[in-house]
Amino acid sequence: MxxxxxxxxxxxxxxxxxxxxxxxxxxxxxxxxxxxxxxxxxxxxxxxxxxxxxxxxxxxxxxxxxxxxxxxxxxxxxxxxxxxxxxxxxxxxxxxxxxxxxxxxxxxxxxxxxxxxxxxxxxxxxxxxxxxxxxxxxxxxxxxxxxxxxxxxxxxxxxxxxxxxxxxxxxxxxxxxxxxxxxxxxxxxxxxxxxxxxxxxxxxxxxxxxxxxxxxxxxxxxxxxxxxxxxxxxxxxxxxxxxxxxxxxxxxxxxxxxxxxxxxxxxxxxxxxxxxxLLDRIDYQTFRLMVLNVPYRQPMNYKEELLEQAKKDSEKIYRSYLTIFRQLELSEKTKPAEDEEIKTLRAGFVDAMSDDFNTANAITSVFQMTKLANSLLREKEQNLPRMTAALNLFGDMLWVLGMNFEIKPLSETDVSLVKKWHEARKNKDFQLADELRQQINAKGIIL
Ligand SMILES: [Zn+2]
Structure with a gap:
């Protein structure tokens, strides 16, 4: 309600x-x-x-x-x-x-x-x-x-x-x-x-x-x-x-x-x-994060430090979202499976927004989401259905806050190039890894 x-x-x-x-x-x-x-x-x-x-x-x-x-x-x-x-x-x-x-x-x-x-x-x-x-x-x-x-x-x-x-x-x-x-x-x-x-x-x-x-x-x-x-x-x-x-x-x-x-x-x-x-010097995600981080009924005091903090926070959210997005692109497609932890996180976000649009608390949920995403990525045996559900929730939260980061999907050739690079790093073939990384960078792929 x-x-x-x-x-x-x-x-x-x-x-x-x-x-x-x-x-x-x-x-x-x-x-x-x-x-x-x-x-x-x-x-x-x-x-x-x-x-x-x-x-x-x-x-x-x-x-x-x-x-x-x-x-x-x-x-x-x-x-x-x-x-x-x-x-x-x-x-x-x-x-x-x-x-x-x-x-x-x-x-x-x-x-x-x-x-x-x-x-x-x-x-x-x-x-x-x-x-x-x-x-x-x-x-x-x-x-x-x-x-x-x-x-x-x-x-x-x-x-x-x-x-x-x-x-x-x-x-x-x-x-x-x-x-x-x-x-x-x-x-x-x-x-x-x-x-x-x-x-x-x-x-x-x-x-x-x-x-x-x-x-x-x-x-x-x-x-x-x-x-x-x-x-x-x-x-x-x-x-x-x-x-x-x-x-x-x-x-x-x-x-x-x-x-x-x-x-x-x-x-x-x-x-x-x-x-x-201001939009000429910062991205809109930073701008929105800065504004939405203050409960809307309170006056907001703009200062450069606020902007700097929002820039760091926005970058952190983007890195986390991008990493889990890319990881799933390199894996087999699976159906999402929301477990209790993800359901609780979704409920927390919805509760915050339902509480007179408390965007500041909703942003706290986004940071909890980045933590979850990072821990899922660190797991040895990756649980792809869970990871897919987490990415979906992450995307939903960002969409509601109007901070949807558009990530250019990888083509099939890009996917195999990135996979080869991962392989080379795993095998400690640093020379090959460097070469592949240069190719990746040359293609403008952001990882
Ligand atoms: Zn009017």
Whole structure:
């Protein structure tokens, strides 16, 4: 049974899907005006791992994440680069997708964009207005938070507290200073006609509309970074309660942020680590291992030592996996036989992942796996069915963590070459062994 920490109820809950054996999951995606830094990769890597685990368990998963492709930041970037807003968003969507691919993330089922959902967004705001959850003032539309008795449930604050916390908004046209904008009249940047004015929607409506249009109802999991809890997710819930009569998702999950050597990562501090630049110097397995080694709800403090450690660990896992993989390639094919030890190891991995996706403990299981693999390889009489089962489990674990090391299989000639080399070493014919090793290296075979 998978257990999830639900940010909405602030408790660990058993996961019960809405539809049997299916998972509907939505994660808020990036505003596409720049490359992503490593902090932005945390939800990408983590939720990809969540999806992988559900798939491993046999669930049919529908995974959706949006692109916010209208925003002031996009307008400013277009001005800076002397290109259109579309050129900005196309450029950074492509860059984002390339980075996700380099991080070995599975492809999503849908990546809706705001610009493609404009009529749905306008219809939805009209619905909120008709239900008296929203009101128009001179071409702008606001959501009336006082209409939602549960407003503040996710971020754990009362409306009074929020009012104390906000600077008094000079916009006196709002009924309540914390009412948020659904539509704004503007001639700046891309804009659309609407019943209220020529303008564009605020940020908080798009996800609700996209979820409604793709899933046609409540979903299982809504995810995102912890910085999105308030106001973004709080506002999504308020709109959904008003329009749909439910809180949009059964489980709300939030990952912690990534700090840089103890400081918030920001352009003004000049300490931003761009994901694509980091991927130029390390492999994605190291990157994922580093991120997944910290339980997802905790903040993560990025530093070079963490990266160095992940590099060593990833190399260790790869060597162990490669050795057992090659050993089996050189042996007769056999059916796998999971004995108690392997079954226990598999159960340990699944338990860790089922415990609110405790990837750090799941990685501990991977290290136990490397130990087992190494001990199996040292056995005088090799138990091939057991070794095959161990390799299968090893492969499953790595797949769930998105660290599948692709090893080029040996051809028949390669197999006989490597066998001859083993033979020569066994017979202590070092000269022949050296020659064969050189041939192996020349063919680019990694052993
Ligand atoms: Zn969202």
């Amino acid at each position: 998978v257990k999830i920490y639900n940010s909405l109820t602030k408790t660990i809950e058993e996961f019960h899907p809405i539809k049997e054996n299916e998972v509907m999951i939505y994660v808020c995606g990036p505003t596409v005006y720049n490359y992503i830094h490593i902090g932005n990769t945390r939800p990408v890597i983590f939720f990809d791992t969540v999806v992988r685990f559900f798939k491993y368990l046999g669930f049919k998963v529908t995974y959706v994440s949006n692109y916010t492709d209208i925003d002031d930041k996009i307008i400013n970037r277009a001005k800076e680069e002397h290109i259109t807003e579309e050129q900005v968003t196309e450029k950074y969507i492509l860059a984002f997708e390339k980075t996700c691919e380099r991080l070995n993330c599975l492809r999503l089922d849908f990546n809706p964009r705001v610009t493609e959902n404009m009529s749905g967004i306008i219809d939805f705001i009209q619905l909120l207005v008709s239900k008296d959850g929203a009101y128009e003032v001179d071409g702008d539309v606001y959501f009336d938070v006082a209409k939602d008795p549960d407003y503040g449930i996710l971020s754990g604050q009362s409306i009074e507290n929020m009012l104390n916390g906000v600077r008094i908004d000079p916009n006196l046209r709002k009924r309540n200073p914390i009412d948020f904008n659904l539509w704004k009249e503007t001639a700046e940047g891309k804009n659309w006609p609407s019943p209220w004015s020529q303008g564009r929607p605020g940020w908080h409506t798009e996800c609700v509309v996209m979820i409604n249009s793709i899933f046609h109802g409540k979903i299982d999991i809504h995810g995102g970074g912890s910085d999105l809890k308030f106001p973004h997710h709080e506002n999504e819930i308020a709109q959904s309660v008003c329009a749909n009569g439910h809180k949009l998702a059964n489980y709300w999950m939030h990952n912690g942020r990534i700090d840089m050597e103890g400081e918030k990562m920001s352009k003004s501090l000049g300490n931003v680590v761009w994901a694509h630049e």
